[in-house]
Amino acid sequence: MHTIIEPFRIKMTEALPITARVERQRLLEAAQYNVFLLDAEHVTIDLLTDSGTGAMSDRQWAAMMIGDESYAGSSSWRRFEKAVRDITGFRHVFPTHQGRAAERVLAATRLRPGNVVPNNSHFDTTRANIEYVGAKAIDLLAPEARNLCSEDRFKGNLDLAGLERLIQAEGAENIPFCMITVTNNTAGGQPVSMQNIKSVKQILQRRAIPLVIDACRFAENAFFINQHEPGYSDRDLLEIAQEMFSLADAATMSAKKDGLANIGGFFACNDDYWAEDFRNLLILTEGFPTYGGLAGRDLEAVAVGLMEALEINYQRYRHATVEYVAERLLARNIPLVRPPGGHAVFIDAAAFCPHLTSSDYPGIGLVNALYLEGGVRAVELGSVMFGRPASEGVGEMPAPHELVRLAFPRRVYTQSHFDYVIEVLESVHRNRDAIRPFRIIRQPPFLRHFTAHFAIADN
Known part of the structure; x- marks a missing residue:
């Protein structure tokens, strides 16, 4: 058999919140356009991190x-x-x-x-x-x-x-x-x-x-x-x-x-x-x-x-899931880090949003667009997370790459959930020219991405 199946069956379910686009727009504004500051009860598919978000056996x-x-x-x-x-x-x-x-x-x-x-x-x-x-x-x-x-x-x-x-x-x-x-x-x-x-x-x-x-x-x-x-x-x-x-x-x-x-x-x-x-x-x-x-x-x-985690069938299924999503996104001309990694799909936000520069924080624009379009929460791994903030007359140093990570919680989502994520990304990609530049209006001295506040730069 060539189909790699989940090496487990589901014993308990948890309801997913389904929100309307107008509500998601209001929630993003209230969260200062930082998806870390959204309440989980307002997120439909949460790919913010794979850290502590898995389902236990x-x-x-x-x-x-x-x-x-x-x-x-x-x-x-x-x-x-x-x-x-x-x-x-x-x-x-x-x-x-x-x-x-x-x-x-x-x-x-x-x-x-x-x-x-x-x-x-x-x-x-x-x-x-x-x-x-x-x-x-x-x-x-x-x-x-x-x-x-x-x-x-x-x-x-x-x-x-x-x-x-x-x-x-x-x-x-x-x-x-x-x-x-x-x-x-x-x-x-x-x-x-x-x-x-x-x-x-x-x-x-x-x-x-x-x-x-x-x-x-x-x-x-x-x-x-x-x-x-x-x-x-x-x-x-x-x-x-x-x-x-x-x-x-x-x-x-x-x-x-x-x-x-x-x-x-x-x-x-x-x-x-x-x-x-x-x-x-x-x-x-x-x-x-x-x-x-x-x-x-x-x-x-x-x-x-x-x-x-060291069971071969579990790892085979997990990697097949990441590859499944990556292959379908690449087929839709969505720029990714290749080959796909072990726990996530990484989108090249700079290539996704060629109309934005690193100082426009394209990763922040993309994660906001994903949430607005379909309630999908991802995380920026670019100049907000890894850039150097301006200090003492020295301008901000951008990160080497502007990435957005879709991290896959372990043993949580099924293929139809990931098919939905693919559809959301495809829709955002079709309308990528509408992704706006952002600026930081408030930030802490360390790990600023967790709590920083953003505003749309061209308002």
């Missing part, structure tokens, strides 16, 4: 019922620790309430002002936590990823030559650790090859620089390696994940992605000194180290979900 719900809510040393913690250790092999495991908490404690304990942290691409909270302590977050994306339309399979790789140059320029002593994000969300959900991780490790090892993996989509990355990297087609996803982590010294993770849970994350490492520093700050800010800001029931859900 019956095994996860069953595990939650035996959650041990003891403050210290619960049995739920032991099951969580075992699952993380079985996958990563790290000796020290610390739960956190989500991935950004792990990033925050790592940055606070390991970085000082002026330090440099290279990565294939830092995502928003990773960059913000690094910069908040005065360090510099440097993106070293492989050159082939600059061409959004190329069909290279591992466009999430870290630029090896760029890493060598950075170490030479900054000095190894000023680089407390290097990161690799798998898959590379900023670059269109593109995977990182095992060979690239090995090569990065070899470069770092010669200079005694630790490697930290941002592992929130580790299972999706393992699937890409299984499907497209020579020598891995007969390896199961758990083995591939174990090999990835064996090359690292530590890992941060948001379990709201490939933990298939609605909340949770962890930090894991082998270094005793790192672990002691992390433990002390964790107690101060998150909670006792055996719960780390999570209820016992959440620890149980993550422990089960981490293993479910």
